[in-house]
Amino acid sequence: MDTKVLSSGIHYPNLPESYIRPESERPRLSEVSECEDVPIIDLGSQDRTQIVQQIGEACRFYGFFQVINHGVGLEAMKEMEEVAHGFFKLPVEEKLKLYSEDPSKTMRLSTSFNVNKEKVHNWRDYLRLHCYPLDKYVPEWPSNPPSFKESVTKYCKVVRELGLRIQEYISESLGLEKDYIKNVLGEQGQHMAVNYYPPCPEPELTYGLPGHTDPNALTILLQDLHVSGLQVLKDGKWVAISPHPQAFVINIGDQLQALSNGLYKSVWHRAVVNVDKPRLSVASFLCPNDEALISPAKPLTQDGSNVIYRGYTYAEYYKKFWSRDLEQEHCLELFKNK
Numbered sequence: 001m002d003t004k005v006l007s008s009g010i011h012y013p014n015l016p017e018s019y020i021r022p023e024s025e026r027p028r029l030s031e032v033s034e035c036e037d038v039p040i041i042d043l044g045s046q047d048r049t050q051i052v053q054q055i056g057e058a059c060r061f062y063g064f065f066q067v068i069n070h071g072v073g074l075e076a077m078k079e080m081e082e083v084a085h086g087f088f089k090l091p092v093e094e095k096l097k098l099y100s101e102d103p104s105k106t107m108r109l110s111t112s113f114n115v116n117k118e119k120v121h122n123w124r125d126y127l128r129l130h131c132y133p134l135d136k137y138v139p140e141w142p143s144n145p146p147s148f149k150e151s152v153t154k155y156c157k158v159v160r161e162l163g164l165r166i167q168e169y170i171s172e173s174l175g176l177e178k179d180y181i182k183n184v185l186g187e188q189g190q191h192m193a194v195n196y197y198p199p200c201p202e203p204e205l206t207y208g209l210p211g212h213t214d215p216n217a218l219t220i221l222l223q224d225l226h227v228s229g230l231q232v233l234k235d236g237k238w239v240a241i242s243p244h245p246q247a248f249v250i251n252i253g254d255q256l257q258a259l260s261n262g263l264y265k266s267v268w269h270r271a272v273v274n275v276d277k278p279r280l281s282v283a284s285f286l287c288p289n290d291e292a293l294i295s296p297a298k299p300l301t302q303d304g305s306n307v308i309y310r311g312y313t314y315a316e317y318y319k320k321f322w323s324r325d326l327e328q329e330h331c332l333e334l335f336k337n338k
């Protein structure tokens with residue numbers, strides 16, 4: 001391929017060889033149906049008990065849900081989308097200045113997932129940013145489009161508040177103190193992946209992102225309003241999650257699966273691509289502090305339940321995660337008690 005990124009203006013009449021999945025790993029798009037019963041939780045409700053109960057149920061049975069009336073203004077969501085589109089529309093030479101394949105970089109444009117570890121590539125470009133604390137990281141963010149820093153800063157602040165609030169509901173839904181998760185995870189990091197999936201000549205043969213779970217604690221996803229592509233694994237079947245205007249898709253990450261002793265599942269999800277339209281998504285990840293010691297919450301195992309996972313620091317987990325490909329055995333499996 002001529003350039004490192006897909007969003008280069010080059011038109012691909014065929015899918016390049018290095019993106020083609022073997023027959024048995026293909027998405028089989030015609031077999032995927034719409035998820036009819038995605039939990040949609042109204043965070044504007046006055047009934048806190050009900051919110052907590054709905055979130056608990058969604059976490060237990062789905063591992064993901066959507067939230068509406070979440071306090072993030074429509075304006076901030078639109079601005080985030082616009083500035084993200086603006087970024088990927090920049091001339092390729094401009095974007096390539098930010099290109100890196102090193103996952104330890106705190107700001108980089110990259111492509112696929114983990115180019116140096118994977119066998120088959122994925123039809124995605126992504127901009128990855130660290131977002132907390134803002135005054136530490138904003139200076140290294142792209143300064144083009146000119147409004148990038150301001151719009152993304154605004155967005156990051158409100159999304160963080162939303163995420164922390166959802167963690168309180170999740171704590172309570174597990175029967176833990178409201179601040180339990182917050183206290184265990186310490187001063188949480190916040191990362192962002194701005195995902196750009198260009199139109200793809202042969203969507204049946206590849207992925208934007210193959211099935212994976214998120215390695216962090218909680219993910220807040222802003223989906224493209226017009227183009228679908230997110231699918232989650234529900235009862236052994238892939239189902240499509242259509243964009244809901246004004247909603248965020250929330251999913252539990254590996255760390256909350258471990259903390260809940262497996263009661264809440266870090267959901268398997270993937271992004272598929274399509275022939276005609278580019279798709280954009282913005283994933284915000286709340287991540288435990290590097291030093292945070294993650295283990296199944298004591299109150300959940302006092303009854304003598306098996307303690308499924310051993311204690312580990314988040315730094316240890318994160319390093320392991322990025323040393324691998326998404327296709328291998330699930331990372332959390334490596335942290336089980338023997």
Ligand code: OGA
Binds near residue numbers: 193269281282
């Ligand atoms: C991710 C992710 C899904 C999407 O960035 O981890 O799962 O719809 N994105 O882009």
Ligand code: NI
Binds near residue numbers: 212213214269
């Ligand atoms: Ni993900």
